[in-house]
Amino acid sequence: MIQTENTAIVLRHVDYRDNDRMVTLFSPSRGRIDAVIRNCRKPRSHNLNAGELFALGDYMLYESGGRTTVTSVRLTETFYTLRENYERLTCGTYLLSVTEAVVEPEQERQELFMLLLHTLSRLAFSDQPWRPLLAGFLLHFAAAEGFKPRLNHCVACGRSLEEGPFFFDLEEGGVLCAACREAKRQSGEPGEKDRVSLAPQQLRWMREALGRGSAAWLDTPESYAPLPLLRRYVEGRLGRRIRSAALLPE
Ligand SMILES: [Zn+2]
Missing domain, CATH: 1.20.1440.120 (Recombination protein O, C-terminal domain)
Known part of the structure; x- marks a missing residue:
C-alpha cells in the first residue's frame, strides 16, 4: 500500500454502488488518476463536494492492489x-x-x-x-x-x-x-x-x-x-x- 497527497481536479465522475463515486482526477505531476471516493454521496459526508466536477484540492490517495481510494481531501476551489x-x-x-x-x-x-x-x-x-x-x-x-x-x-x-x-x-x-x-x-x-x-x-x-x-x-x-x-x-x-x-x- 502507498499513501500519497496529490493536487488534482475532478474531470469526470460516475456514481458507483449506493454511496460511492468513481472520479477521474487530473494531477499536474501524475496525469490521470482514477479513484474511488467512498460514502461521498451520503448527505453528511465530509467528502460531499470532493467528488463534484471542477473540485480542485489536495487529494490524499491510498493505493493498494491496483485500486486507488480517496481517503481525505482538502478542497481549495469548487468553481461553484x-x-x-x-x-x-x-x-x-x-x-x-x-x-x-x-x-x-x-x-x-x-x-x-x-x-x-x-x-x-x-x-x-x-x-x-x-x-x-x-x-x-x-x-x-x-x-x-x-x-x-x-x-x-x-x-x-x-x-x-x-x-x-x-x-x-x-x-x-x-x-x-x-x-x-x-x-x-x-x-x-x-x-x-x-x-x-x-x-x-x-x-x-x-x-x-x-x-x-x-x-x-x-x-x-x-x-x-x-x-x-x-x-x-x-x-x-x-x-x-x-x-x-x-x-x-x-
Ligand atoms: Zn500558398
Whole structure:
C-alpha cells in the first residue's frame, strides 16, 4: 500500500454502488488518476463536494492492489459560480472533457493543468465572454498537444501571409494562401470541405493569442476569435467524440 497527497481536479465522475463515486482526477505531476471516493454521496459526508466536477484540492490517495481510494481531501476551489450560468457551466464541462481526452496516467502535464485552471478561473470569476475564452483555450491546447496551427506561412507554398483572403486547411493544420487554395480546388484535390475561409482579423487574433503565451492570452481582445474553426480543428485531431460537445451552444 502507498499513501500519497496529490493536487488534482475532478474531470469526470460516475456514481458507483449506493454511496460511492468513481472520479477521474487530473494531477499536474501524475496525469490521470482514477479513484474511488467512498460514502461521498451520503448527505453528511465530509467528502460531499470532493467528488463534484471542477473540485480542485489536495487529494490524499491510498493505493493498494491496483485500486486507488480517496481517503481525505482538502478542497481549495469548487468553481461553484459556474453552476449559476448554464452556458458557462457547459463550456466548463467541455474544457474538462477535452482535457480528459488526452491525459494519461503517470504523465507530468504542468502546462496543460495551468491552462485548464487559468481558463476555468476566468470562466467562473470574470465576466469575459465564454466563446473567446474557449477559443483561446483550444488554440493553446493544440500547441500543448503538438499540433499548433501554422499561421505565418502558407502551408502549401511557404510564402509569408500578408494579404487575404486566407483559408485554414484543417487537414494540414495551418493557413493556405488564396492562390494555393484555388489551385487545389481546380485540380480536384480531395479535402475541399476542410479548407475553410479565414478572415484576416481571425488570423491576427490567433497569432496574437498564441504569441502572448499560455497565460497572457486571456487578455487578448476577443472580437475575432474563430471558435467554430478551432472546435472543428481540435475535435478532428482528437478523433473521438468529446463528452458534452453536443450541449455547447453554437
Ligand atoms: Zn500558398
